[in-house]
Amino acid sequence: MSSSPVPVPAQAPPYGRTPLRTVQVLDGAGAGSGTHVRSLATGLAARGVRVTVCAPVEAEGEYDFTGAGASFAPDAVSALRAACAGADVVHAHGVRAGLRASLALRGHRAPLVVSWHGAPEAGGALGRLSRLLERRVARAAAVVLGSSSDQVDLARLRGARDARLAAVAAPGPAAATAADPGKARAELGAVERPLVIAVGGLVPRRGYSVLLDAAREWRGLDPVPLLVIAGEGPQREELARRIELEALPVRLLGRRRDAAELLAAADVAVLTSRWEGRSLLAQEALRAGVALVATAVGGVPELVGDAAVLVPYGDRGALAAAVAGLLGDPARRAELAAAGRAQAATWPSEDDTVAQVLAVYDELMERRPR
Template identity: 80%
Template structure:
């Protein structure tokens, strides 16, 4: 949601020797992995590490990796191979990017690090078998797999990773005082009614069909809360038809660059996913003290601890009940907001994340001397 620069601490020391790294993002990389790469690029470049980011051109336009101090290269196969040829370490983000990076460095003594952010929900049948095959290939090709949550570390080990470690992903905090929540709410027409927000691409695993089912249940409230969904994707037309046909108090906002401002103005944030890596929305909601209702899937429970209300995935009744219960209980919302801030204080900082990644690079450089 936010692509603001990482705040490198004054204590950050320059890296002690020349180091060239290439970070690889595949087509379809999500906001979480792109934001993480920008954060790493900023922190590494501030320490004197040479960083090249190979990613789709649209990702450079949205996340401005060059503005973070990195060199940018389009993710064409020939460009990726050329960039990796001069690297000391190649660091891919996601299984698909890991496969492309492994192919790019095949036959070269360049260590590969792969961060598993989680590429999607478990699938079955032929597609599931192909997905597991790709995971095994990438896990075995990587010198080190960094899992953004414990379940991803376990999965990498199951797929044959030689070295899999937990490496929580730190995202930059949205700047304080960046907007007037009252003005945001007025623009959305929710001055006298609750505002709920969900953020993420309009794809099946985000669980928006279940979220609309829940919205049908809470539309009878007085006043009825307005749910806004910031994101774009292939399910937009289908969701829009349902909203209109059923008269749901839901508004599709499309892709928004001010999602953090929208979140800060909301009464509740909702994360209804059927599957989720450590979610950017969850991190930002807890940091700014917006109560969160989320599904207990993937890395979410580990991330939020006691700082959110968790419900089973796919259960609209449980989701609707959690939302209506919080809307009716201001004291519970205040307690949850406070618990969220406490939980957020336990997360590693961006500097911590950069330091951990650099320590991995150090190990690999020593191995390959």
Template identity: 65%
Template sequence: MTQLRTVQVLGGGSAGGSAHVRSLAAGLVARGVRVTVCAPAELDHAYDFPGAGAHFVPVPPRSDPLTVGVLRAVCAGADVVHAHGLNAAVRSAAALAAQRVPLVFTWHSRPHAEGARGHLLRLRERRAVRAAAVVLATSSELVDRARRRGARDARLGPVTLPPPRGLAHLTGEKARAELGAVGRPLVVTAGPLEPYRGHGTLLDASRRWLGHDPVPLVAVAGEGSRWAALRRRVDAEGLPVRLLGRRDDVTALLAAADVAVLAGRWEARAPFAQEALRLGVPLVATAVGGVPELVGEAAELVPYGDSVRLAAAVTRLLSDPARHAALAAAGPRQAATWPTEEETIAQVLSVYDELCPRGGRGSGARRPAGPPPGQGA
């Protein structure tokens, strides 16, 4: 029996996608699969893919001929190539154009674009899903989108990130003291400071809390293009908001929070939401993308861009101990319904087995298009 060889390709590397590839690489290696990870060098520094047993090849997130040529050379010896994210899928499709190597595309999330950029984005999506033998989309909405773009086989492939270690020991007291949130409510959010993340709406909501006693403190972890503009608003309007910049202790910040907020325009299976529910931190999130199916009844959902509804939902949780306690208890229960790390790895390996029977790992019989048993789209 020959050993299955797979190449995992990452583009810019969202935190969720990168953590998933690290987890997937470790699980596949443990099952006898040879794994090569192609990703920007900085991602290996953060996620240590060789530490998971994978071979690592640094590949920048570009689509120039030299970069595509490097990918082509690495993928030439693979049984299956697995791209994570749209950018990685488009580059992998170009690298495999003259090769008979099947491509699997895990669609983690999608950017938002309008006008000419929106048209270009749709073309890239179409190219990626049509080049893939199987698209594993992380939300039902993305499954539908892949099928509209012409995917031959699109399935629900929800990615549940492995829980951070040591959750039971987190108390949040140190973080609250550091932030100056002792004796006042703490609202936490985290993510890139980009327009689509809804930080402007959160700042609008924070203005409505200025009349509260005590005034809730809003802690925002992350960096990005909107940092300077948000900083100016906070200072000019005297908002109860701290911009923390890049933080490596978001889990500890969440453990300290009274309420977590996710205010973005679109999310699939947001790692921030997953951590909040696991920790039992009540979550207020926008009802967009894959968020409703991720959180179920374990979060307060509000429309995107509605600062009045967002402010009211947070106020309710801070002023209603019974509702706060109910959501705190519901979060871990909802998290327990998500696919485990083992189940995620098993689903991916079953797809590889379908596509690569020559390795002796599967029967060679191709299942009909659509989700595998128990993963209805």
């Protein structure tokens, strides 16, 4: 997905007389959290905050945090401890990052802020371990920021002293979305057939097995729509095997840097996840005026409002029918396109998000003993 700079006032004053020092801790290079940290780094640095991003080296290569005005440190334990030792506020993104940051902060006074990215785990041993980690991180944090109401509720359930709603704004529309959609459709082989797109890692929680079930039903449509999935992950081999064995009209594109252009060229976007907080795909689809069919899970309903068709998670029949219905109804797609742009106009901007986070940092600084 796109990662454009945060708009800031032309003459943004520095933060106070002594620059605030913050460390942003990122565990992994997921599109949502990586894009958010890049956005925060840009906006905070523009306001005079000294920002250090501790993340895997590959995340720096992907998001160019130094280009956003931040310093970069690898996520090795020693580097993280050194960075946290000199920080006024440490802000971790995700539960695992929160755990690592809380350990690195032992013996230091800097408060910990945790943005609650990521999906709740299912049952079983992994789910129990996840809940234990969530409790530890929620209780260690001075403030937990959830991008959706259900994340805030979960953080409170896990014992957070202070949990708040803090919407994670997606970057504004990039110029790339204005590219010729015909070129993208020609590349994908969808010039004279409908194009359906999904974007996200090939992992079980994305619900792609159900999406392939729906694609099997679309083979009866005329013309047969092409489903493309942009993303990479451990399920690739399994999904590719099914596509070949069942002769499904599906292409796995791997990880794409031009996902925004592909999305803008699609007739329908699909989001089939078991859980989502504030989905980048949903935000970019609505902004681009692309009709969206999404599972009614997590923060999706409050994000999209009436501007998307919502279906139950795991219901292949409802998913297949919703997409087929939109493909056969251009007027309904146009209605959703207009509703999507109107809904997107109500979301907070990147500038709003940075201002809210900075206000939290300011509040924590005021709490500290002089």
